[in-house]
Amino acid sequence: MYQDLIPQPPTLMRRRRVSLRARIFGTGLLSVTKRSTLMLTIAFGLYFGVAGSMMNRIDADPSFTPPTPIEGGSRAVDMAAALIERETITHRWSPNDPFFYPTAFHINMPSFQSGMMRGVGRFTLELETQIGRLRGSGAIDNDLERAAGLLQFPPDVWLFDLNQSLLPVQPADAQYRAAHAALINYNQRVARGEAVFETRSDALVMTVDRIATDLGSRAARLDALVDTDPFIINFTSNRMLYFNKGMSYAFYLLLRELGEDYQSVIAAHGLERVWAQAIDSLRRASQLQPRVVLNGSGANSIVANHLQLQGFYLKRAVLQLDEISRVVRATR
Incomplete structure:
Protein backbone atom coordinates (compact mmCIF):
# COMPACT_ATOMS: atom_id res chain seq x y z
CA MET A 1 0.00 0.00 0.00
CA TYR A 2 2.78 2.37 0.93
CA GLN A 3 4.97 1.24 -1.92
CA ASP A 4 3.43 3.74 -4.39
CA LEU A 5 4.32 6.59 -2.03
CA ILE A 6 7.97 5.67 -2.12
CA PRO A 7 9.85 7.79 -4.68
CA GLN A 8 10.71 5.75 -7.75
CA PRO A 9 13.96 5.94 -9.63
CA PRO A 10 13.82 8.40 -12.60
CA THR A 11 14.57 5.63 -15.12
CA LEU A 12 11.67 3.52 -13.93
CA MET A 13 9.29 6.50 -14.06
CA ARG A 14 10.29 7.27 -17.65
CA ARG A 15 9.72 3.65 -18.64
CA ARG A 16 6.23 3.70 -17.13
CA ARG A 17 5.32 6.94 -18.95
CA VAL A 18 6.57 5.54 -22.30
CA SER A 19 4.65 2.29 -21.72
CA LEU A 20 1.46 4.21 -20.90
CA ARG A 21 1.75 6.39 -24.03
CA ALA A 22 2.38 3.30 -26.17
CA ARG A 23 -0.72 1.60 -24.79
CA ILE A 24 -2.90 4.70 -25.37
CA PHE A 25 -1.50 5.32 -28.86
CA GLY A 26 -1.71 1.66 -29.84
CA THR A 27 -5.31 1.35 -28.64
CA GLY A 28 -6.32 4.52 -30.50
CA LEU A 29 -4.60 3.44 -33.71
CA LEU A 30 -6.26 0.03 -33.53
CA SER A 31 -9.64 1.67 -33.02
CA VAL A 32 -9.13 3.98 -36.04
CA THR A 33 -8.04 1.04 -38.18
CA LYS A 34 -11.11 -0.98 -37.21
CA ARG A 35 -13.43 1.93 -37.90
CA SER A 36 -11.79 2.63 -41.26
CA THR A 37 -11.98 -1.02 -42.28
CA LEU A 38 -15.65 -1.17 -41.27
CA MET A 39 -16.47 2.02 -43.18
CA LEU A 40 -14.65 0.82 -46.29
CA THR A 41 -16.47 -2.52 -46.13
CA ILE A 42 -19.84 -0.79 -45.85
CA ALA A 43 -19.01 1.62 -48.68
CA PHE A 44 -17.83 -1.27 -50.84
CA GLY A 45 -21.05 -3.19 -50.14
CA LEU A 46 -23.25 -0.18 -50.85
CA TYR A 47 -21.42 0.72 -54.08
CA PHE A 48 -21.01 -2.69 -55.68
CA GLY A 49 -23.85 -4.46 -53.89
CA VAL A 50 -26.76 -2.05 -53.47
CA ALA A 51 -26.03 0.45 -56.25
CA GLY A 52 -24.94 -2.32 -58.61
CA SER A 53 -28.12 -4.29 -57.93
CA MET A 54 -30.27 -1.23 -58.54
CA MET A 55 -28.59 -0.70 -61.92
CA ASN A 56 -28.85 -4.38 -62.81
CA ARG A 57 -31.97 -4.82 -64.96
CA ILE A 58 -32.99 -7.83 -67.04
CA ASP A 59 -35.97 -6.85 -69.16
CA ALA A 60 -37.52 -9.96 -70.72
CA ASP A 61 -41.02 -8.56 -71.10
CA PRO A 62 -42.75 -10.95 -73.54
CA SER A 63 -45.34 -8.32 -74.48
CA PHE A 64 -42.76 -5.73 -75.58
CA THR A 65 -43.62 -3.87 -78.79
CA PRO A 66 -41.71 -1.11 -80.63
CA PRO A 67 -42.74 2.26 -79.18
CA THR A 68 -42.66 4.08 -82.55
CA PRO A 69 -43.28 1.60 -85.38
CA ILE A 70 -42.80 2.78 -88.95
CA GLU A 71 -46.07 2.65 -90.82
CA GLY A 72 -45.71 0.51 -93.93
CA GLY A 73 -42.32 -0.87 -92.91
CA SER A 74 -41.31 -4.32 -91.65
CA ARG A 75 -42.51 -5.16 -88.18
CA ALA A 76 -39.50 -7.41 -87.57
CA VAL A 77 -37.07 -4.63 -88.53
CA ASP A 78 -38.97 -2.28 -86.22
CA MET A 79 -38.47 -4.81 -83.43
CA ALA A 80 -34.74 -5.21 -84.09
CA ALA A 81 -34.25 -1.45 -83.95
CA ALA A 82 -36.42 -1.11 -80.84
CA LEU A 83 -34.43 -3.78 -78.95
CA ILE A 84 -31.15 -2.03 -79.74
CA GLU A 85 -32.55 1.32 -78.63
CA ARG A 86 -34.01 -0.11 -75.42
CA GLU A 87 -30.82 -1.88 -74.33
CA THR A 88 -28.26 0.77 -75.29
CA ILE A 89 -30.19 3.93 -74.42
CA THR A 90 -33.22 3.26 -72.20
CA HIS A 91 -31.68 0.57 -69.98
CA ARG A 92 -27.94 1.31 -70.39
CA TRP A 93 -25.50 -1.11 -71.99
CA SER A 94 -23.63 -3.10 -69.31
CA PRO A 95 -21.38 -5.78 -70.94
CA ASN A 96 -18.57 -3.24 -71.39
CA ASP A 97 -18.73 -1.75 -67.88
CA PRO A 98 -15.16 -1.26 -66.56
CA PHE A 99 -14.00 -2.77 -63.28
CA PHE A 100 -14.76 0.36 -61.24
CA TYR A 101 -18.46 0.58 -62.20
CA PRO A 102 -21.04 -0.54 -59.59
CA THR A 103 -22.14 -3.34 -61.93
CA ALA A 104 -18.63 -4.76 -62.33
CA PHE A 105 -19.43 -7.87 -60.25
CA HIS A 106 -22.84 -8.53 -61.81
CA ILE A 107 -22.85 -11.07 -64.64
CA ASN A 108 -26.51 -11.75 -65.39
CA MET A 109 -27.44 -8.47 -67.09
CA PRO A 110 -24.28 -8.34 -69.28
CA SER A 111 -24.82 -11.95 -70.35
CA PHE A 112 -28.50 -11.32 -71.11
CA GLN A 113 -27.77 -8.22 -73.18
CA SER A 114 -24.93 -9.95 -75.05
CA GLY A 115 -27.26 -12.81 -75.94
CA MET A 116 -29.92 -10.39 -77.11
CA MET A 117 -27.49 -8.62 -79.38
CA ARG A 118 -26.34 -11.97 -80.75
CA GLY A 119 -29.93 -12.69 -81.78
CA VAL A 120 -30.47 -9.24 -83.30
CA GLY A 121 -27.14 -9.52 -85.13
CA ARG A 122 -28.06 -12.91 -86.61
CA PHE A 123 -31.41 -11.59 -87.82
CA THR A 124 -29.75 -8.52 -89.36
CA LEU A 125 -27.31 -10.75 -91.25
CA GLU A 126 -30.29 -12.56 -92.77
CA LEU A 127 -31.81 -9.21 -93.69
CA GLU A 128 -28.60 -8.29 -95.48
CA THR A 129 -28.10 -11.58 -97.34
CA GLN A 130 -31.67 -12.79 -97.97
CA ILE A 131 -34.66 -10.65 -97.11
CA GLY A 132 -33.21 -7.29 -98.11
CA ARG A 133 -32.02 -8.44 -101.58
CA LEU A 134 -34.15 -8.82 -104.69
CA ARG A 135 -34.57 -12.56 -105.30
CA GLY A 136 -31.70 -13.12 -102.89
CA SER A 137 -29.13 -12.24 -105.53
CA GLY A 138 -29.57 -8.49 -106.03
CA ALA A 139 -27.31 -5.76 -104.73
CA ILE A 140 -26.77 -5.63 -100.98
CA ASP A 141 -28.54 -2.73 -99.29
CA ASN A 142 -26.03 -0.22 -97.92
CA ASP A 143 -27.91 0.39 -94.67
CA LEU A 144 -28.27 -3.33 -94.00
CA GLU A 145 -24.61 -3.94 -94.79
CA ARG A 146 -23.64 -1.23 -92.34
CA ALA A 147 -26.01 -2.44 -89.62
CA ALA A 148 -24.96 -6.10 -89.98
CA GLY A 149 -21.28 -5.17 -89.74
CA LEU A 150 -21.72 -2.93 -86.70
CA LEU A 151 -23.71 -5.57 -84.83
CA GLN A 152 -20.80 -8.02 -85.08
CA PHE A 153 -18.74 -5.71 -82.85
CA PRO A 154 -17.71 -7.40 -79.55
CA PRO A 155 -20.17 -6.42 -76.79
CA ASP A 156 -17.56 -5.89 -74.07
CA VAL A 157 -15.43 -3.18 -75.73
CA TRP A 158 -15.33 0.02 -73.66
CA LEU A 159 -13.40 3.23 -74.46
CA PHE A 160 -10.15 1.27 -74.69
CA ASP A 161 -9.42 -2.00 -76.45
CA LEU A 162 -5.76 -2.85 -75.99
CA ASN A 163 -6.06 -5.66 -78.54
CA GLN A 164 -6.59 -3.00 -81.20
CA SER A 165 -4.87 0.20 -80.08
CA LEU A 166 -3.56 2.19 -77.15
CA LEU A 167 -5.82 5.04 -78.23
CA PRO A 168 -9.51 5.38 -77.31
CA VAL A 169 -11.96 3.52 -79.53
CA GLN A 170 -15.70 3.65 -80.15
CA PRO A 171 -17.40 1.56 -77.43
CA ALA A 172 -19.74 -1.29 -78.31
CA ASP A 173 -22.93 0.59 -77.45
CA ALA A 174 -21.97 3.45 -79.78
CA GLN A 175 -21.52 0.94 -82.61
CA TYR A 176 -24.92 -0.59 -81.88
CA ARG A 177 -26.61 2.80 -81.83
CA ALA A 178 -25.17 3.46 -85.27
CA ALA A 179 -26.63 0.11 -86.38
CA HIS A 180 -29.98 1.19 -84.94
CA ALA A 181 -29.90 4.35 -87.08
CA ALA A 182 -29.09 2.29 -90.19
CA LEU A 183 -32.00 -0.09 -89.54
CA ILE A 184 -34.40 2.79 -89.03
CA ASN A 185 -33.24 4.40 -92.29
CA TYR A 186 -33.65 1.09 -94.14
CA ASN A 187 -37.16 0.53 -92.78
CA GLN A 188 -38.20 4.06 -93.69
CA ARG A 189 -37.08 3.39 -97.25
CA VAL A 190 -39.02 0.08 -97.21
CA ALA A 191 -42.13 2.04 -96.20
CA ARG A 192 -41.57 4.45 -99.09
CA GLY A 193 -41.02 1.61 -101.55
CA GLU A 194 -37.37 2.55 -102.06
CA ALA A 195 -35.80 -0.57 -100.49
CA VAL A 196 -36.37 -4.31 -100.84
CA PHE A 197 -38.05 -6.43 -98.18
CA GLU A 198 -38.67 -9.79 -99.81
CA THR A 199 -41.57 -11.87 -98.53
CA ARG A 200 -40.66 -14.92 -100.60
CA SER A 201 -40.97 -18.35 -99.01
CA ASP A 202 -37.32 -19.18 -99.73
CA ALA A 203 -36.18 -16.05 -97.87
CA LEU A 204 -38.23 -17.14 -94.87
CA VAL A 205 -36.81 -20.66 -95.03
CA MET A 206 -33.21 -19.45 -95.12
CA THR A 207 -33.80 -17.11 -92.17
CA VAL A 208 -35.52 -19.83 -90.13
CA ASP A 209 -32.71 -22.28 -90.93
CA ARG A 210 -30.00 -19.88 -89.70
CA ILE A 211 -31.87 -19.13 -86.49
CA ALA A 212 -32.43 -22.86 -85.87
CA THR A 213 -28.71 -23.47 -86.40
CA ASP A 214 -27.80 -20.83 -83.82
CA LEU A 215 -30.26 -22.26 -81.31
CA GLY A 216 -29.01 -25.79 -81.92
CA SER A 217 -25.45 -24.67 -81.31
CA ARG A 218 -26.40 -23.09 -77.99
CA ALA A 219 -28.31 -26.23 -76.95
CA ALA A 220 -25.24 -28.34 -77.74
CA ARG A 221 -23.07 -26.09 -75.58
CA LEU A 222 -25.56 -26.47 -72.74
CA ASP A 223 -25.33 -30.26 -73.02
CA ALA A 224 -21.54 -30.11 -72.99
CA LEU A 225 -21.49 -27.94 -69.87
CA VAL A 226 -23.96 -30.16 -68.02
CA ASP A 227 -21.88 -33.26 -68.86
CA THR A 228 -18.51 -31.82 -67.86
CA ASP A 229 -19.10 -29.24 -65.10
CA PRO A 230 -19.06 -30.88 -61.63
CA PHE A 231 -20.17 -27.74 -59.74
CA ILE A 232 -23.83 -27.26 -58.88
CA ILE A 233 -23.49 -23.47 -58.58
CA ASN A 234 -20.93 -21.54 -60.66
CA PHE A 235 -20.48 -18.42 -62.73
CA THR A 236 -20.21 -20.32 -66.01
CA SER A 237 -23.71 -21.75 -65.64
CA ASN A 238 -25.09 -18.30 -64.83
CA ARG A 239 -23.46 -16.71 -67.85
CA MET A 240 -24.66 -19.41 -70.21
CA LEU A 241 -28.23 -19.47 -68.95
CA TYR A 242 -28.61 -15.69 -69.17
CA PHE A 243 -26.87 -15.46 -72.55
CA ASN A 244 -29.28 -18.06 -73.92
CA LYS A 245 -32.15 -16.28 -72.20
CA GLY A 246 -31.27 -13.05 -74.00
CA MET A 247 -30.82 -14.73 -77.38
CA SER A 248 -34.07 -16.69 -77.01
CA TYR A 249 -35.88 -13.50 -76.02
CA ALA A 250 -34.61 -11.64 -79.08
CA PHE A 251 -35.52 -14.50 -81.41
CA TYR A 252 -38.95 -14.84 -79.78
CA LEU A 253 -39.81 -11.19 -80.42
CA LEU A 254 -38.23 -11.09 -83.88
CA LEU A 255 -39.98 -14.26 -85.07
CA ARG A 256 -43.24 -13.08 -83.53
CA GLU A 257 -43.07 -9.95 -85.69
CA LEU A 258 -41.60 -11.77 -88.68
CA GLY A 259 -44.68 -13.99 -88.59
CA GLU A 260 -46.74 -10.85 -89.21
CA ASP A 261 -44.49 -9.82 -92.12
CA TYR A 262 -44.79 -13.32 -93.64
CA GLN A 263 -48.36 -13.97 -92.60
CA SER A 264 -49.50 -14.85 -96.13
CA VAL A 265 -46.63 -17.32 -96.65
CA ILE A 266 -47.23 -19.03 -93.31
CA ALA A 267 -50.97 -19.26 -93.95
CA ALA A 268 -50.47 -20.55 -97.50
CA HIS A 269 -48.49 -23.52 -96.12
CA GLY A 270 -50.84 -24.13 -93.18
CA LEU A 271 -48.09 -23.40 -90.65
CA GLU A 272 -49.91 -21.08 -88.26
CA ARG A 273 -50.01 -23.64 -85.48
CA VAL A 274 -46.41 -24.84 -85.65
CA TRP A 275 -45.21 -21.23 -86.03
CA ALA A 276 -47.07 -20.31 -82.83
CA GLN A 277 -45.57 -23.36 -81.09
CA ALA A 278 -42.04 -22.41 -82.14
CA ILE A 279 -42.27 -18.87 -80.81
CA ASP A 280 -43.92 -20.18 -77.63
CA SER A 281 -40.93 -22.49 -77.05
CA LEU A 282 -38.62 -19.50 -77.41
CA LEU A 319 -37.42 -29.08 -84.09
CA GLN A 320 -40.41 -26.82 -84.72
CA LEU A 321 -38.41 -24.42 -86.90
CA ASP A 322 -36.99 -27.38 -88.81
CA GLU A 323 -40.53 -28.58 -89.44
CA ILE A 324 -41.49 -25.16 -90.82
CA SER A 325 -38.49 -25.24 -93.14
CA ARG A 326 -39.22 -28.80 -94.28
CA VAL A 327 -42.89 -28.10 -95.04
CA VAL A 328 -42.15 -24.91 -96.99
CA ARG A 329 -39.43 -26.61 -99.04
CA ALA A 330 -41.70 -29.57 -99.81
CA THR A 331 -44.60 -27.42 -101.01
CA ARG A 332 -42.84 -24.68 -102.95
Whole structure:
Protein backbone atom coordinates (compact mmCIF):
# COMPACT_ATOMS: atom_id res chain seq x y z
CA MET A 1 0.00 0.00 0.00
CA TYR A 2 2.78 2.37 0.93
CA GLN A 3 4.97 1.24 -1.92
CA ASP A 4 3.43 3.74 -4.39
CA LEU A 5 4.32 6.59 -2.03
CA ILE A 6 7.97 5.67 -2.12
CA PRO A 7 9.85 7.79 -4.68
CA GLN A 8 10.71 5.75 -7.75
CA PRO A 9 13.96 5.94 -9.63
CA PRO A 10 13.82 8.40 -12.60
CA THR A 11 14.57 5.63 -15.12
CA LEU A 12 11.67 3.52 -13.93
CA MET A 13 9.29 6.50 -14.06
CA ARG A 14 10.29 7.27 -17.65
CA ARG A 15 9.72 3.65 -18.64
CA ARG A 16 6.23 3.70 -17.13
CA ARG A 17 5.32 6.94 -18.95
CA VAL A 18 6.57 5.54 -22.30
CA SER A 19 4.65 2.29 -21.72
CA LEU A 20 1.46 4.21 -20.90
CA ARG A 21 1.75 6.39 -24.03
CA ALA A 22 2.38 3.30 -26.17
CA ARG A 23 -0.72 1.60 -24.79
CA ILE A 24 -2.90 4.70 -25.37
CA PHE A 25 -1.50 5.32 -28.86
CA GLY A 26 -1.71 1.66 -29.84
CA THR A 27 -5.31 1.35 -28.64
CA GLY A 28 -6.32 4.52 -30.50
CA LEU A 29 -4.60 3.44 -33.71
CA LEU A 30 -6.26 0.03 -33.53
CA SER A 31 -9.64 1.67 -33.02
CA VAL A 32 -9.13 3.98 -36.04
CA THR A 33 -8.04 1.04 -38.18
CA LYS A 34 -11.11 -0.98 -37.21
CA ARG A 35 -13.43 1.93 -37.90
CA SER A 36 -11.79 2.63 -41.26
CA THR A 37 -11.98 -1.02 -42.28
CA LEU A 38 -15.65 -1.17 -41.27
CA MET A 39 -16.47 2.02 -43.18
CA LEU A 40 -14.65 0.82 -46.29
CA THR A 41 -16.47 -2.52 -46.13
CA ILE A 42 -19.84 -0.79 -45.85
CA ALA A 43 -19.01 1.62 -48.68
CA PHE A 44 -17.83 -1.27 -50.84
CA GLY A 45 -21.05 -3.19 -50.14
CA LEU A 46 -23.25 -0.18 -50.85
CA TYR A 47 -21.42 0.72 -54.08
CA PHE A 48 -21.01 -2.69 -55.68
CA GLY A 49 -23.85 -4.46 -53.89
CA VAL A 50 -26.76 -2.05 -53.47
CA ALA A 51 -26.03 0.45 -56.25
CA GLY A 52 -24.94 -2.32 -58.61
CA SER A 53 -28.12 -4.29 -57.93
CA MET A 54 -30.27 -1.23 -58.54
CA MET A 55 -28.59 -0.70 -61.92
CA ASN A 56 -28.85 -4.38 -62.81
CA ARG A 57 -31.97 -4.82 -64.96
CA ILE A 58 -32.99 -7.83 -67.04
CA ASP A 59 -35.97 -6.85 -69.16
CA ALA A 60 -37.52 -9.96 -70.72
CA ASP A 61 -41.02 -8.56 -71.10
CA PRO A 62 -42.75 -10.95 -73.54
CA SER A 63 -45.34 -8.32 -74.48
CA PHE A 64 -42.76 -5.73 -75.58
CA THR A 65 -43.62 -3.87 -78.79
CA PRO A 66 -41.71 -1.11 -80.63
CA PRO A 67 -42.74 2.26 -79.18
CA THR A 68 -42.66 4.08 -82.55
CA PRO A 69 -43.28 1.60 -85.38
CA ILE A 70 -42.80 2.78 -88.95
CA GLU A 71 -46.07 2.65 -90.82
CA GLY A 72 -45.71 0.51 -93.93
CA GLY A 73 -42.32 -0.87 -92.91
CA SER A 74 -41.31 -4.32 -91.65
CA ARG A 75 -42.51 -5.16 -88.18
CA ALA A 76 -39.50 -7.41 -87.57
CA VAL A 77 -37.07 -4.63 -88.53
CA ASP A 78 -38.97 -2.28 -86.22
CA MET A 79 -38.47 -4.81 -83.43
CA ALA A 80 -34.74 -5.21 -84.09
CA ALA A 81 -34.25 -1.45 -83.95
CA ALA A 82 -36.42 -1.11 -80.84
CA LEU A 83 -34.43 -3.78 -78.95
CA ILE A 84 -31.15 -2.03 -79.74
CA GLU A 85 -32.55 1.32 -78.63
CA ARG A 86 -34.01 -0.11 -75.42
CA GLU A 87 -30.82 -1.88 -74.33
CA THR A 88 -28.26 0.77 -75.29
CA ILE A 89 -30.19 3.93 -74.42
CA THR A 90 -33.22 3.26 -72.20
CA HIS A 91 -31.68 0.57 -69.98
CA ARG A 92 -27.94 1.31 -70.39
CA TRP A 93 -25.50 -1.11 -71.99
CA SER A 94 -23.63 -3.10 -69.31
CA PRO A 95 -21.38 -5.78 -70.94
CA ASN A 96 -18.57 -3.24 -71.39
CA ASP A 97 -18.73 -1.75 -67.88
CA PRO A 98 -15.16 -1.26 -66.56
CA PHE A 99 -14.00 -2.77 -63.28
CA PHE A 100 -14.76 0.36 -61.24
CA TYR A 101 -18.46 0.58 -62.20
CA PRO A 102 -21.04 -0.54 -59.59
CA THR A 103 -22.14 -3.34 -61.93
CA ALA A 104 -18.63 -4.76 -62.33
CA PHE A 105 -19.43 -7.87 -60.25
CA HIS A 106 -22.84 -8.53 -61.81
CA ILE A 107 -22.85 -11.07 -64.64
CA ASN A 108 -26.51 -11.75 -65.39
CA MET A 109 -27.44 -8.47 -67.09
CA PRO A 110 -24.28 -8.34 -69.28
CA SER A 111 -24.82 -11.95 -70.35
CA PHE A 112 -28.50 -11.32 -71.11
CA GLN A 113 -27.77 -8.22 -73.18
CA SER A 114 -24.93 -9.95 -75.05
CA GLY A 115 -27.26 -12.81 -75.94
CA MET A 116 -29.92 -10.39 -77.11
CA MET A 117 -27.49 -8.62 -79.38
CA ARG A 118 -26.34 -11.97 -80.75
CA GLY A 119 -29.93 -12.69 -81.78
CA VAL A 120 -30.47 -9.24 -83.30
CA GLY A 121 -27.14 -9.52 -85.13
CA ARG A 122 -28.06 -12.91 -86.61
CA PHE A 123 -31.41 -11.59 -87.82
CA THR A 124 -29.75 -8.52 -89.36
CA LEU A 125 -27.31 -10.75 -91.25
CA GLU A 126 -30.29 -12.56 -92.77
CA LEU A 127 -31.81 -9.21 -93.69
CA GLU A 128 -28.60 -8.29 -95.48
CA THR A 129 -28.10 -11.58 -97.34
CA GLN A 130 -31.67 -12.79 -97.97
CA ILE A 131 -34.66 -10.65 -97.11
CA GLY A 132 -33.21 -7.29 -98.11
CA ARG A 133 -32.02 -8.44 -101.58
CA LEU A 134 -34.15 -8.82 -104.69
CA ARG A 135 -34.57 -12.56 -105.30
CA GLY A 136 -31.70 -13.12 -102.89
CA SER A 137 -29.13 -12.24 -105.53
CA GLY A 138 -29.57 -8.49 -106.03
CA ALA A 139 -27.31 -5.76 -104.73
CA ILE A 140 -26.77 -5.63 -100.98
CA ASP A 141 -28.54 -2.73 -99.29
CA ASN A 142 -26.03 -0.22 -97.92
CA ASP A 143 -27.91 0.39 -94.67
CA LEU A 144 -28.27 -3.33 -94.00
CA GLU A 145 -24.61 -3.94 -94.79
CA ARG A 146 -23.64 -1.23 -92.34
CA ALA A 147 -26.01 -2.44 -89.62
CA ALA A 148 -24.96 -6.10 -89.98
CA GLY A 149 -21.28 -5.17 -89.74
CA LEU A 150 -21.72 -2.93 -86.70
CA LEU A 151 -23.71 -5.57 -84.83
CA GLN A 152 -20.80 -8.02 -85.08
CA PHE A 153 -18.74 -5.71 -82.85
CA PRO A 154 -17.71 -7.40 -79.55
CA PRO A 155 -20.17 -6.42 -76.79
CA ASP A 156 -17.56 -5.89 -74.07
CA VAL A 157 -15.43 -3.18 -75.73
CA TRP A 158 -15.33 0.02 -73.66
CA LEU A 159 -13.40 3.23 -74.46
CA PHE A 160 -10.15 1.27 -74.69
CA ASP A 161 -9.42 -2.00 -76.45
CA LEU A 162 -5.76 -2.85 -75.99
CA ASN A 163 -6.06 -5.66 -78.54
CA GLN A 164 -6.59 -3.00 -81.20
CA SER A 165 -4.87 0.20 -80.08
CA LEU A 166 -3.56 2.19 -77.15
CA LEU A 167 -5.82 5.04 -78.23
CA PRO A 168 -9.51 5.38 -77.31
CA VAL A 169 -11.96 3.52 -79.53
CA GLN A 170 -15.70 3.65 -80.15
CA PRO A 171 -17.40 1.56 -77.43
CA ALA A 172 -19.74 -1.29 -78.31
CA ASP A 173 -22.93 0.59 -77.45
CA ALA A 174 -21.97 3.45 -79.78
CA GLN A 175 -21.52 0.94 -82.61
CA TYR A 176 -24.92 -0.59 -81.88
CA ARG A 177 -26.61 2.80 -81.83
CA ALA A 178 -25.17 3.46 -85.27
CA ALA A 179 -26.63 0.11 -86.38
CA HIS A 180 -29.98 1.19 -84.94
CA ALA A 181 -29.90 4.35 -87.08
CA ALA A 182 -29.09 2.29 -90.19
CA LEU A 183 -32.00 -0.09 -89.54
CA ILE A 184 -34.40 2.79 -89.03
CA ASN A 185 -33.24 4.40 -92.29
CA TYR A 186 -33.65 1.09 -94.14
CA ASN A 187 -37.16 0.53 -92.78
CA GLN A 188 -38.20 4.06 -93.69
CA ARG A 189 -37.08 3.39 -97.25
CA VAL A 190 -39.02 0.08 -97.21
CA ALA A 191 -42.13 2.04 -96.20
CA ARG A 192 -41.57 4.45 -99.09
CA GLY A 193 -41.02 1.61 -101.55
CA GLU A 194 -37.37 2.55 -102.06
CA ALA A 195 -35.80 -0.57 -100.49
CA VAL A 196 -36.37 -4.31 -100.84
CA PHE A 197 -38.05 -6.43 -98.18
CA GLU A 198 -38.67 -9.79 -99.81
CA THR A 199 -41.57 -11.87 -98.53
CA ARG A 200 -40.66 -14.92 -100.60
CA SER A 201 -40.97 -18.35 -99.01
CA ASP A 202 -37.32 -19.18 -99.73
CA ALA A 203 -36.18 -16.05 -97.87
CA LEU A 204 -38.23 -17.14 -94.87
CA VAL A 205 -36.81 -20.66 -95.03
CA MET A 206 -33.21 -19.45 -95.12
CA THR A 207 -33.80 -17.11 -92.17
CA VAL A 208 -35.52 -19.83 -90.13
CA ASP A 209 -32.71 -22.28 -90.93
CA ARG A 210 -30.00 -19.88 -89.70
CA ILE A 211 -31.87 -19.13 -86.49
CA ALA A 212 -32.43 -22.86 -85.87
CA THR A 213 -28.71 -23.47 -86.40
CA ASP A 214 -27.80 -20.83 -83.82
CA LEU A 215 -30.26 -22.26 -81.31
CA GLY A 216 -29.01 -25.79 -81.92
CA SER A 217 -25.45 -24.67 -81.31
CA ARG A 218 -26.40 -23.09 -77.99
CA ALA A 219 -28.31 -26.23 -76.95
CA ALA A 220 -25.24 -28.34 -77.74
CA ARG A 221 -23.07 -26.09 -75.58
CA LEU A 222 -25.56 -26.47 -72.74
CA ASP A 223 -25.33 -30.26 -73.02
CA ALA A 224 -21.54 -30.11 -72.99
CA LEU A 225 -21.49 -27.94 -69.87
CA VAL A 226 -23.96 -30.16 -68.02
CA ASP A 227 -21.88 -33.26 -68.86
CA THR A 228 -18.51 -31.82 -67.86
CA ASP A 229 -19.10 -29.24 -65.10
CA PRO A 230 -19.06 -30.88 -61.63
CA PHE A 231 -20.17 -27.74 -59.74
CA ILE A 232 -23.83 -27.26 -58.88
CA ILE A 233 -23.49 -23.47 -58.58
CA ASN A 234 -20.93 -21.54 -60.66
CA PHE A 235 -20.48 -18.42 -62.73
CA THR A 236 -20.21 -20.32 -66.01
CA SER A 237 -23.71 -21.75 -65.64
CA ASN A 238 -25.09 -18.30 -64.83
CA ARG A 239 -23.46 -16.71 -67.85
CA MET A 240 -24.66 -19.41 -70.21
CA LEU A 241 -28.23 -19.47 -68.95
CA TYR A 242 -28.61 -15.69 -69.17
CA PHE A 243 -26.87 -15.46 -72.55
CA ASN A 244 -29.28 -18.06 -73.92
CA LYS A 245 -32.15 -16.28 -72.20
CA GLY A 246 -31.27 -13.05 -74.00
CA MET A 247 -30.82 -14.73 -77.38
CA SER A 248 -34.07 -16.69 -77.01
CA TYR A 249 -35.88 -13.50 -76.02
CA ALA A 250 -34.61 -11.64 -79.08
CA PHE A 251 -35.52 -14.50 -81.41
CA TYR A 252 -38.95 -14.84 -79.78
CA LEU A 253 -39.81 -11.19 -80.42
CA LEU A 254 -38.23 -11.09 -83.88
CA LEU A 255 -39.98 -14.26 -85.07
CA ARG A 256 -43.24 -13.08 -83.53
CA GLU A 257 -43.07 -9.95 -85.69
CA LEU A 258 -41.60 -11.77 -88.68
CA GLY A 259 -44.68 -13.99 -88.59
CA GLU A 260 -46.74 -10.85 -89.21
CA ASP A 261 -44.49 -9.82 -92.12
CA TYR A 262 -44.79 -13.32 -93.64
CA GLN A 263 -48.36 -13.97 -92.60
CA SER A 264 -49.50 -14.85 -96.13
CA VAL A 265 -46.63 -17.32 -96.65
CA ILE A 266 -47.23 -19.03 -93.31
CA ALA A 267 -50.97 -19.26 -93.95
CA ALA A 268 -50.47 -20.55 -97.50
CA HIS A 269 -48.49 -23.52 -96.12
CA GLY A 270 -50.84 -24.13 -93.18
CA LEU A 271 -48.09 -23.40 -90.65
CA GLU A 272 -49.91 -21.08 -88.26
CA ARG A 273 -50.01 -23.64 -85.48
CA VAL A 274 -46.41 -24.84 -85.65
CA TRP A 275 -45.21 -21.23 -86.03
CA ALA A 276 -47.07 -20.31 -82.83
CA GLN A 277 -45.57 -23.36 -81.09
CA ALA A 278 -42.04 -22.41 -82.14
CA ILE A 279 -42.27 -18.87 -80.81
CA ASP A 280 -43.92 -20.18 -77.63
CA SER A 281 -40.93 -22.49 -77.05
CA LEU A 282 -38.62 -19.50 -77.41
CA ARG A 283 -40.80 -17.48 -75.05
CA ARG A 284 -40.55 -20.21 -72.40
CA ALA A 285 -36.77 -20.40 -72.77
CA SER A 286 -36.56 -16.63 -72.38
CA GLN A 287 -38.68 -16.47 -69.22
CA LEU A 288 -36.51 -18.70 -67.04
CA GLN A 289 -35.17 -16.59 -64.17
CA PRO A 290 -34.33 -18.78 -61.16
CA ARG A 291 -33.17 -17.21 -57.91
CA VAL A 292 -30.04 -19.35 -58.15
CA VAL A 293 -28.96 -21.15 -61.32
CA LEU A 294 -28.49 -24.80 -60.37
CA ASN A 295 -26.53 -27.32 -62.40
CA GLY A 296 -27.67 -30.65 -60.89
CA SER A 297 -25.94 -33.85 -61.90
CA GLY A 298 -28.82 -35.34 -63.88
CA ALA A 299 -32.33 -36.78 -63.87
CA ASN A 300 -31.72 -38.72 -60.64
CA SER A 301 -30.36 -35.73 -58.73
CA ILE A 302 -32.42 -34.07 -56.00
CA VAL A 303 -31.00 -30.73 -57.20
CA ALA A 304 -32.62 -29.04 -60.21
CA ASN A 305 -30.75 -28.40 -63.43
CA HIS A 306 -31.96 -25.17 -64.99
CA LEU A 307 -29.60 -25.54 -67.95
CA GLN A 308 -31.25 -28.79 -68.98
CA LEU A 309 -34.69 -27.22 -68.71
CA GLN A 310 -33.61 -24.33 -70.91
CA GLY A 311 -31.98 -26.77 -73.32
CA PHE A 312 -35.27 -28.64 -73.62
CA TYR A 313 -37.09 -25.51 -74.81
CA LEU A 314 -34.27 -24.60 -77.20
CA LYS A 315 -34.27 -28.06 -78.76
CA ARG A 316 -38.05 -28.02 -79.06
CA ALA A 317 -37.87 -24.68 -80.85
CA VAL A 318 -35.21 -26.09 -83.21
CA LEU A 319 -37.42 -29.08 -84.09
CA GLN A 320 -40.41 -26.82 -84.72
CA LEU A 321 -38.41 -24.42 -86.90
CA ASP A 322 -36.99 -27.38 -88.81
CA GLU A 323 -40.53 -28.58 -89.44
CA ILE A 324 -41.49 -25.16 -90.82
CA SER A 325 -38.49 -25.24 -93.14
CA ARG A 326 -39.22 -28.80 -94.28
CA VAL A 327 -42.89 -28.10 -95.04
CA VAL A 328 -42.15 -24.91 -96.99
CA ARG A 329 -39.43 -26.61 -99.04
CA ALA A 330 -41.70 -29.57 -99.81
CA THR A 331 -44.60 -27.42 -101.01
CA ARG A 332 -42.84 -24.68 -102.95
